[in-house]
Amino acid sequence: MTQTNFLIGRGEMLTHPIPAPKRGGGSTPVYSFEYAKAKLTPQFDAAAQKMDALDSSAYPADYAVARLVLNPTYIARSYFPGRLLRESKLQSVGSRTVKITPEKWARKIAPFNTSTTEIFVAGKRSAFRNLSKLVAELEPDSLEAEELARIEQFAAVDPADRIIDLGTDKTRFFEVGLHIIEEGRDYLQQAFQDFAHKAKVRVHTDLAAGAGGLWFVPVECDQAAIRKLAEFAFVRVIRPVPKMRGMRPILRNQGPTVACALPAEGPLSTQPRVAILDGGLPDKHPIGKWVANTRVMDDTANDEPGGPEHGLGVTSAFLFGPIEPGKPAERPFSLVDNIRVLDDLSNEEDPLELYRTLGNIEEVLLSRQYEFLNLSLGPELPVDDSEVHAWTSVIDSHLSDGRTFMTVAAGNNGEADKENRLDRVQVPSDCVNAIAVGAANNVGDVWDRAPYSATGPGRSPGIIKPDVLAFGGDGGKYFHVLAPGAHPALVPQLGTSFAAPYLLRSAVGIRSILGDDLSLLAIKALLIHAAHQTDDHCPWGTGWGKPPEDIMRIITCGPGVARVVYQGQLKPGKYLRAPLPLPPDGLKGKINLTGTFCFASPTDPQDAASYTRAGLGITFRPKSTKQKAGAQNPEPMTFFSCKKFATEQEQRSDQGKWETVLHNSQNMYATSLDEPAFDIHYNAREGGASTRNADVIPYALILTVTAPKCPDIYNDILRAYNQTLVQIQPKVVVPVRVK
Numbered sequence: 180m181t182q183t184n185f186l187i188g189r190g191e192m193l194t195h196p197i198p199a200p201k202r203g204g205g206s207t208p209v210y211s212f213e214y215a216k217a218k219l220t221p222q223f224d225a226a227a228q229k230m231d232a233l234d235s236s237a238y239p240a241d242y243a244v245a246r247l248v249l250n251p252t253y254i255a256r257s258y259f260p261g262r263l264l265r266e267s268k269l270q271s272v273g274s275r276t277v278k279i280t281p282e283k284w285a286r287k288i289a290p291f292n293t294s295t296t297e298i299f300v301a302g303k304r305s306a307f308r309n310l311s312k313l314v315a316e317l318e319p320d321s322l323e324a325e326e327l328a329r330i331e332q333f334a335a336v337d338p339a340d341r342i343i344d345l346g347t348d349k350t351r352f353f354e355v356g357l358h359i360i361e362e363g364r365d366y367l368q369q370a371f372q373d374f375a376h377k378a379k380v381r382v383h384t385d386l387a388a389g390a391g392g393l394w395f396v397p398v399e400c401d402q403a404a405i406r407k408l409a410e411f412a413f414v415r416v417i418r419p420v421p422k423m424r425g426m427r428p429i430l431r432n433q434g435p436t437v438a439c440a441l442p443a444e445g446p447l448s449t450q451p452r453v454a455i456l457d458g459g460l461p462d463k464h465p466i467g468k469w470v471a472n473t474r475v476m477d478d479t480a481n482d483e484p485g486g487p488e489h490g491l492g493v494t495s496a497f498l499f500g501p502i503e504p505g506k507p508a509e510r511p512f513s514l515v516d517n518i519r520v521l522d523d524l525s526n527e528e529d530p531l532e533l534y535r536t537l538g539n540i541e542e543v544l545l546s547r548q549y550e551f552l553n554l555s556l557g558p559e560l561p562v563d564d565s566e567v568h569a570w571t572s573v574i575d576s577h578l579s580d581g582r583t584f585m586t587v588a589a590g591n592n593g594e595a596d597k598e599n600r601l602d603r604v605q606v607p608s609d610c611v612n613a614i615a616v617g618a619a620n621n622v623g624d625v626w627d628r629a630p631y632s633a634t635g636p637g638r639s640p641g642i643i644k645p646d647v648l649a650f651g652g653d654g655g656k657y658f659h660v661l662a663p664g665a666h667p668a669l670v671p672q673l674g675t676s677f678a679a680p681y682l683l684r685s686a687v688g689i690r691s692i693l694g695d696d697l698s699l700l701a702i703k704a705l706l707i708h709a710a711h712q713t714d715d716h717c718p719w720g721t722g723w724g725k726p727p728e729d730i731m732r733i734i735t736c737g738p739g740v741a742r743v744v745y746q747g748q749l750k751p752g753k754y755l756r757a758p759l760p761l762p763p764d765g766l767k768g769k770i771n772l773t774g775t776f777c778f779a780s781p782t783d784p785q786d787a788a789s790y791t792r793a794g795l796g797i798t799f800r801p802k803s804t805k806q807k808a809g810a811q812n813p814e815p816m817t818f819f820s821c822k823k824f825a826t827e828q829e830q831r832s833d834q835g836k837w838e839t840v841l842h843n844s845q846n847m848y849a850t851s852l853d854e855p856a857f858d859i860h861y862n863a864r865e866g867g868a869s870t871r872n873a874d875v876i877p878y879a880l881i882l883t884v885t886a887p888k889c890p891d892i893y894n895d896i897l898r899a900y901n902q903t904l905v906q907i908q909p910k911v912v913v914p915v916r917v918k
Contacts (some may be wrong), residue, residue: 184736185707185894187698188907190745190757190880193900197858199758208328209252209283212319214357215328219307222311222333229335230304236377237410241368244272244301244358244412248332251295252285256789259868260298260326267313269302272392273415275565275783276639281331284443295331296788298867299358301416307335338409343404343566346419353405354569356416357394358785366485367413368394374570378407386534388541390572392785392866397531404582407598415785416566420530422589423521423561423603428656436668437659440507441465441499448691448911451513453551455680456495456540458486459519461663467490471514474556476539476587480522490517492660492672493555497687499649499679501622501658502669502729512684512691518543521556533558537570544577550690550699551781552681554607555588555676561603564638566788570607571785578612581779581877584699586683588675589645590616590633593720604633604644610792611839612779613643613701618651618681624711628720629653632675635719639838640791643718647710648725651678672685682706688730694910698746700777705744707842708731708775708881723842731913734885738890744907745880749778749795751863751873758856759882760904762895766849768888773844774818774857778878782841793876796860799845801856819843836862849886858873 203740223514229241250257253645264270277297281290346353370385375382380400387396397420398408409417457909459482460473462465470622483536494517499508520539524532540554557570578585590605608615618632628634629651652658652673660677662670689702697705712724726733736742745757759772780793798815819841857880863873888891895903 184906185243185742185909186693186736186903186907187743187893187896188761189903189905190743190882191747192903193744193760194747194755194757196728197754199754207285208325209250210328212324212328214329216314219327219330219333220311222904223307223314225370226333227304227308227310231305233254233410236374238304239367240363241303241305242302243307244299244336245307246332246334246336247300247330248277249296249298250329250331250684251279251293251805253329254296256862256864256869260329261472263323263326264300266323267302267310268306269300270360271298271866271868272360273299274303274789274908277565279331283593283840292761296867298797299336301358301360301413320723326512335757336371338406341409341417342405343416343418343563345405348402350419351399351401352397352420353417354395354402354811355408355414356566357396358415359389359392359394361392370413371413373409375408378404379429380408382403383531385693386531386538388534388537388569388573390569390576390784390913391782393567395569395571395572396577397534414528420533421558421560423532423536424531424557429487431548435506436662436670437501439667440512440667441667442508445469446511446512446513446691447688448668450688450694451498451551451687452549452884453687454511454516454518454543454549455490455497456518456520456543456552456554457490457556458483458521460494460517461487461491462754463665464491464663465661465665465667466494466498469511469514470494470517472516474516475519475522476542477522477524481729482519482522484520486519488663489676490519491663492670493553493676493680495660496658496677497553497684500681500684501652502660503567504659504669507590512688514858516549522629526636529733532829534569534863537573541573541577543814544574544583544592547582550582550584551683551687552583552585553680554585555679557587557608558606560606561592561601562606562609562638565637566615567784567787572782573709574607575610575612578610579779579781581612581698581700584686584702586679586686587613587615587626588679589615591631591674591676591683593628593632593634594630603632604635608633609637609641609644614647614682614706615645615722616675616847617645617648617720618673618675618678619648621656622650622728626650626725629673631673632720635722638787638790640839642838643722643840645722647680647682647707647722648841649682650728650766651681653674655828661841682726685726685728685733687732692730692909692911692913693734693907696907697744698877698879700779701746701878701881702878703746704775704777704881705733707777707840708773708883723840732793736893739892740883740885741885741893741896742801742881742883743904744881747878748875749859749861750875752871753861755859756856757880758854760896760900761852761855761884762889763899766851766852766884766886766889766892768857768886770849771844771846771885773883775881775883776841776878778876780876781874783866785865788839789864791837791839792862792863793875794862795841796836797841797860798858799855800858801851801853801855818845818857
């Protein structure tokens, strides 16, 4: 009988801390202190004068907010102007990415329009009036003077710039995002309500949502009142409240349904705790055997029209995957709870209920009842590079500890206006701690993006979105799910709404088979690690690719293949070495090394330019760092290239370090390896600046070595590391066919 080689576990037992490497010297500044002082002093004065010209009631406790734009050379976290702000009695309340053409920069080519960081700074108006005097008194060789020379522009915030869109003349509902200073949270919220009341704006505080340094609140008024409201100093963004998505595209049954056979046995495992957050279930359905609990978040509301049918389809996709007409459905991997978070109050007649739906979702996340969740609905709103939406902010904050695996449908707007980027992934699939799922047009290894599936890129960090694709159906091959009714019958569907729970099925399948020896982050890393991608696929449409439907291809190793799992925690500011285990006699010929790193990160929603608080600097050392006679000390190399995460001009910064998913594959010769290892440095930041007070973060690393000339590499490694590494054994009897 052929041996089945499952994943090699406990790779983290090989890791060990290492000292920090020596750092290089500084660089020549773009601007001299004297030049920067002469350039910025008039801008400081103009900003103060503009602040003094507006209604004083717009400045709570006389606090104002200005825009500080860094020269594109200085967008790394180490260049954050913290000393200058403290000396000026100002504080950062947020940031975003903007494009400018600087006067000068550190590059040898002429400046052109490029991305940089815009920081929102708050302080008393007297502090802004005093800026010119403070700068005049700075010592030219001080650290504050050095930080001043990194500033490209400084200005008061123009109220019109806070309004992203006014909608139409009939638009009455808007969402407002406000900067919040924690120690003055209650005062600022009340001051905003008082200012809004004066402007004849109705504020729906009962539906407000807070995340990080932002407070999102819906308001009701006309366009003239919105323009007045935009004068309030702490307003960050104003836009119309978007409609809900999630029920489209959906195919209504045009004729008789097709009968199907459901499994006779129960789920493979009863251990995973799974919930589908959707539109509920119809009164009659055939899946009661596998639905552990049903719940409605508001029992005073009725079902959304089409919601129960959609909820049944999504739940069916999770339990059975796409059911082929004339064939029996696959056995479910687990039981599932169905929770109705969308009801008839959540419709476009009352768009404020978008916030109510978010509240329902947050309540589920706060309960900590579930390891696995699926969300196939959300705002009908493509991601915005410069602003983080309330849905994204709230959901990401609850996923930041890595203890919940959540799939989110990327959206079905892939055929929308590309020029205006309306085809991009929709909120909240830009969550960095969730896994966004787009739709493929086929199962198996021959596939492409379904035309309707939303495309990337996402925001940065989080630029590779969707993360992966799963089959979601298209006009040539539908995704068949169960139709309402007591007896099992099929209805054809298509959409990312079904691709997302289908991927969740694979994730739960891995947990059901291998148990909790694998963390949720390791399962996420495995799915991305196994994703198939070709040069023909555009990465902005297909993410990292499509994982195979056959779970055994993800959790087992064939001849000449060894897949090692590392799971653990990283300490801020520390360096960790993760050796790659190889047989004592080494390898032969050409090999392939594939690596995937996933970690969970706290987020700063107010800092769209510095959204994740955790980032990894990773170098690959193909040869031992031990000095050998007659040999030069080996140089580290880049394995996870930033080219996937940033444009050419952004690669000079630490942009790619802040992505929560890193993945790459490289071919190399076996002779190039001698005690190879990855060196990992956990960078921590808060509000865009370095911090020493960060928490540890969970991580998962998957490394696969493919060596065709070493067919027994798997057993060779286990024998060599028999005191450390182990095979992760199944916790259940694995079916012959696991899909």
